[in-house]
Amino acid sequence: MKTKVIPYGRQHITEEDIEAVSKALTEDYLTQGPKIAEFEKAFAAYVGADYAIAVSNGTAALHLCALALGVQPGDKVITSPITFAASANCIRYCGGEVVFADIEPDTYLLDINSVEDLLKKAPKGTYKGIVPVDFAGRAVNMEAFRELADAHGLWIIEDSCHAPGGYFMDSKGMPQNCGNGAFADLAIFSFHPVKHIASGEGGMITTNNPELYENLMQLRTHGILKDENRYVNSIEFAGGIDKYPSWYMEMQQLGFNYRITDFQCALGLSQLKRAAQGLEKRKDIAKKYFTAFEGLPFIKGQSGVVDGHAYHLYVIEVHDRLGLYEYLREQGVFAQIHYIPCHLMPYYRAFGWKEGDLPYSENYYRHCISLPMYPTLSDEDQEYVIGKILKHAKGTDN
Structure with a gap:
């Protein structure tokens, strides 16, 4: 008799998912098309954030967050050791130094007291940020971490890869969704096949900060800007008329190709509905x-x-x-x-x-x-x- 095979996690692909992807494949765009913005808008609404930026995977999301927050070589950032390595590696990609704090034994989450001990023992300005992780799907009390971060001048990236739909209760007794931007500067999610929402690969960044949002949109696509109202340079054309033709764009900073495809976003949208x-x-x-x-x-x-x-x-x-x-x-x-x-x-x-x-x-x-x-x-x-x-x-x- 054949033994059962039961994995720890498994994607669920329905006929509606297949139809959504098939339809996207027949449209004009395979990438950089309308499904991306549609998915971003729907996901932002789902978690309650102002902005969402879809990217190629959760690790890319973390890397872009570290870049947008200005992590530099030597910057110290605190995170949990009980997480996938990408939560820490994103700081190393920028040359920063990762400092691990211990977890709470009952919740398995980053222990805020352990983080506070590190901050108190170091001169002010030693640390630049904190990356708490909503491990296994349990929500970190981001309000408490925000208060601690503000007291020490730190930013926060919330790693919510495990927790779309998760929440904690704030000090006023109100539910605060993971990744809603109320307390963290940036939050990230993953759409790996074993996650709640699967798009094959894929990730999302959420924020309520418009400046960070605009920077992330650049960083996602090579640091390139296509916005005639904000170009830094100008080109002189025949007749002495300064004009920006439709093909003109500017690379304003060193970015990456961390884009996601339209058909992945079509799958993500279909999965988000359920x-x-x-x-x-x-x-x-x-x-x-x-x-x-x-x-x-x-x-x-x-x-x-x-x-x-x-x-x-x-x-x-x-x-x-x-x-x-x-x-x-x-x-x-x-x-x-x-x-x-x-x-x-x-x-x-x-x-x-x-x-x-x-x-x-x-x-x-x-x-x-x-x-x-x-x-x-x-x-x-x-x-x-x-x-x-x-x-x-x-x-x-x-």
Whole structure:
């Protein structure tokens, strides 16, 4: 009998998605066309931000944010080690120095007290910014980070790749959507296939700052400007008339080709239409996991049921992580580990980071495992996953 194959994440492509992409492929534009602006407008409305800039992927979004905020060689920026490496690497792309702060052991999010300790121990101006991460879909309290950042003159990039549709409750009891620009200078999202909204590859930057928005639009396309009202140079034509022909443009700064295609945005738009339903399904799956594992001795911790959690991942912490991981794979359940702490990667070890520097992050890594979590996960398959975990814990499965 063939063993089930249940991945930790999976894209969901519908007939409507296929139709949307097929239609885009028959239009006049494959790239730099109308679907990009349409997707940007719809996504900005979804998270509640003033502006959105679609780019080629989440890493490009992070890099552009670092560029737009003026990260220079030697600038120190604080982030979490429990994240995909791109959250830190974007600072290194600009020559900045990454400083990792520890996580809260209960939420797995960047610990604001750990960040504050770093800031208090350094002369004012030592640090330039903070990159908090809405890890696994749980929203960072960006209001608290904004207050801390303002007190020290720092900017904030919110890495919301895991959390479209997520939110936290502010000090007035109001929900604040991840990436809405109310507290972070810039926020970024990813449309990788295992994310809430999939476009193959792709990313989005959101902001409420018009100056940053305009700069990002340039940086996305080689630093080139096509706006006759803002050109710096002029060209003299026959007859002594200064005029800008339709082909004229100016490269005003060193930018990149981080554009996204129209057919990717068509797919993103189609997926965005059912994002709310997908999020509700993720919450239902999380509730079932939490109920199944609540109070069991082999569970050290789990994502749990949390208001505003977007549940890109459902994480449990167990004593025998390696044993469970290998056993589940034997049973066709391809759970995953998120993440090896960035500061223990060989690249960052070369800067002096070592085991013992961030004990909560390292302890989390020793025990964490991400369970299957995607909207098309069936009740039957989730029960299969839960059953195998319980049997492994009891040592009764042969």
